[in-house]
Amino acid sequence: MPASPSPELPPTRDTVVPTLGPELVRAVGAARPRRIVLQVPAGLVRNAGELAARLRKELGVPVDLASRPCFGACDPPTSDEAPRADLAIVLGHAPIPNVPSVRTTVFVEMREAGGDAPGLAEKVRGAGIPRRLGLVASVQHLDLLGPLDAALRERGYSPRIGRGDRRLAYAGQALGCNYTGAEELERDVDAFLFVGTGRFHPVGLALAVEQPVWSVDPLRGEVDAPVDRAALIRKRQLLVASVRDVRRWGILVSTFAGQNRRPTALALQAKARAHGREAEVLLAQRLDPTDLLGRDVDAFVCTACPRIALDDSANYPRPVLTPPEFLMALGELPLEPYRFDTYH
Secondary structure, X not given: OOOOOOEOOOOOOEEEEOOOOHHHHHHHHHHOOOOEEEXXXXXXXXXXXXXXXXXXXXXXXXXXXXXXXXXXXXOOOOOOOOOOOOEEEEEOOOOOOOOOOOOEEEEEOOOOOOOOHHHHHHHHHHOOOOOEEEEEEOHHHHHHHHHHHHHHHHOOOEEEOOOOOOOOOEOOEOEOOEOHHHHOOOOOOOEEXXXXXXXXXXHHHHHHOOOOEEEEEOOOOEEEOOOXXXXXXXXXXXXXXXXXXXXXXXXXXXXXXXXXOHHHHHHHHHHHHHOOOEEEXXXXXXXXXXXXXXXXXXXXXXXXXXXXXXXXXXXXOOOEEOHHHHHHHHOOOOOOOOOOOOOO
């Protein structure tokens, strides 16, 4: 039996609470902050003002709203964005254990209570998903992995839950930049099941592992068709082939603590120059396609969040590759097998 997902100690400046309940007020009150900055994901900005007002009333402390939404614990409010705040509240994300916080931070993971594990297990069986199955979940649905594991075993399945590397706070957790909990199970399973909503994580998981990836939405109670991994990879390979003769490259670096890979950028710059290409390192905090307009480059390689290249490249003025794809374009790596750009 795999161990149920359980938290490991996050950095000492971080506190984790499951929901927007009394635990949040107690955790923030115990830290005795003088000023708070509240940051929320894009999907929750509509309600951010209401939450800020409630916190001001209950804590008697000024609360600023960060105008920039967060994508994860890799990009909480910086010292420049909230210079007077000595505590941050970040909604919808778990801490990244190997990323230090610039101030005391309370992560509100927005855990979804309950879930019909037996009903979902029946849906999985009805979908004909292989029985040697790796389980992966977004942080909001991690509490469902233990009951779902048990329900699947009662139906003849052999589910596995991987631990992952030091970037993951929990076993079975998915991050957009890290699926190492799944990668360590590849020899032991025939398929993966993502537990959560949306297609963001299933697509990333499908690029990171070779086995088919199904997903089950606990809110809808439905199993979605497996991600078409072959189509995703063909699209990326065609992009790589289209820029093999590019002479001028821009290497994008984010200065966010959880995304900054300047050493990687410098190594890629050296590789480019060794192949007779021009390559300039371009620094930014949050990457904005409009800031790159008019630059004398023919393509970019992004060392910041890998999902920028994979999901948002259509918004950029030139093609955007991940570091492994850039090495493929230079001929340093083969096109097969495809390599997902994993953050460690």
